[in-house]
Amino acid sequence: METDFKHIPIMLSEVTSGLNIRPDGIYLDCTIGGGGHSSEILKHLKNGKLIGIDKDQDAIDACTKRFKGKDNVILYKGDFKDIEHILNKLGVDKLDGVLMDLGVSSHQIDTVERGFSFRFDAPLDMRMDSSQSFSAMDVVNKYSLSHLTRVISEYGEEPYAKSIASNIIKNRPVTTTKQLAQIIENSMPKKVVFSRGGAHKKTFQAIRIEVNGELDRLFESVMYLISKLKSGGRMAVLTxxxxxxxxxxxxFKLCATDCLCPPGTPICICGHKKSVKLINKKPLMASKDEQLQNPRSTSAKLRIVEKL
Ligand SMILES: C[S@@+](CC[C@H](N)C(=O)[O-])C[C@H]1O[C@@H](n2cnc3c(N)ncnc32)[C@H](O)[C@@H]1O
Structure with a gap:
């Protein structure tokens, strides 16, 4: 069933084949969004089960509609940072496969009033979970110069971070996406604005990452989910x-490595044993065709591991 949640699933066939789906397996989609990947996973399940999590109520509503009548689908509104608690609550011990399709959905970016995009004018917001009180308005209007510079520099890898942060502070209160976009443009040489073809992208990405704590506990969540995979089970992550x-x-590298002793240690004293094998040494990228059809796939990287 179609919903009005617009998001084209990225590298759909690569993700589905990469998960090597067992028809009776238990699959976890940590970022179900509009359910594009999950719907494809479901096609491969017979007696299996699909658990879909998202922190965005719009995504859960869209999937509730899309998967209506499917009694092998469990949907849960939550943050995968709390995955241990969520799996305990759902009484799930081991998993046959896990998918993480990180970042924002097209639905979030294209819904004007959610304030994610510099393409539309809207109040600054950028919360994936609209029940959270902390928003882009807080980052932009309350952070100190050094804190704001660090966020824009680290999460946006923006060379003009200091100039942007200081202009934001001079222009407070900054309340709309267009106002922020104009400040960003005014904080860098004109030729950079034109040559980049998206002067605002890095700063908007940085603020979005900060608002949603996108990198917080990501490492721990991946490690925990690997520990929950059954032997032969796979985890696929799109970044x-x-x-x-x-x-x-x-x-992934840590889990795919035996000994972690410092180089030169004569015999292993750490006892670390690898628990996965890397399915692809280099990340898979979207095909040229997909990149042409869906520009959002251009920066996608897919990594997959299999539990030993
Ligand atoms: C790229 S979209 C997923 C699209 C989905 N694969 C599909 O085919 O429709 C990413 C989704 O992950 C959700 N998300 C991001 N970080 C999350 C987190 N830490 N916990 C739960 N959901 C998260 C976002 O709200 C968004 O809906």
Whole structure:
């Protein structure tokens, strides 16, 4: 069933085949969004079960509608940072597969009043979970110069972070997406604004990451979910920028490595044993065709591991 939640699932066939789905398995989609990937996973299940989590009530509502009548689908509004608590609450011990499709959905970006995009004018917001009180308005209007510079520099990898942060502070209160976009443009040389073809993207990404705590406990969540996989079970993670990809890569690498003793240690004293194998050494990228059809897939990286 179609819903009015617009999001094109990225690398759909790569994700589905990468999960190597067992028809009777228990699958967890940590970021179900509009249910695009989950719907494909469901096609491969016979007696299996699908658990879908999202922190956005719009996503849970859309999936409730989309999967109406399917008694093998469990939907849960929550944050995957609380995954241990969520799985305990649902009485789920082991999993056959896990998917994380990180970041924002097109629905979130394209819903004007949610204030994620510099393309529309709206009150600054950017909360994935609208029941959370902390929003972009707080980051932009309450942070100190050094704190705001750090957020824009670290999460946006923006070379003009200091100039942007100081202009934000001079122009407070900053309340709308267009106002913020104009301040960002005025904080860098004109030729950079034109050459980048998206002067605002890095700062908007940084503020969004801060508002939603997108990198907080990501490493721990990936590690915990790997520990919950059954032997032969797989975990697939789609990332959209280098910061989250680095965290996933490091977690996967740690779990795919035997000894973690410092180089030169004569015999292993750590006793660490690898628990997964990497299915792809280098992350998979969307095909050129998909990138042309869906520009949001251009920055996607897909990493997959299999539990030993
Ligand atoms: C890229 S979309 C997922 C799209 C989905 N795969 C589909 O095919 O429709 C990412 C979703 O993850 C959710 N999300 C992001 N971080 C989350 C977190 N820590 N816990 C729960 N949901 C999260 C967002 O609200 C958003 O709906």
């Amino acid at each position: 959209f920028h280098s910061l989250e990809d680095r965290i996933v890569k490091n977690a």
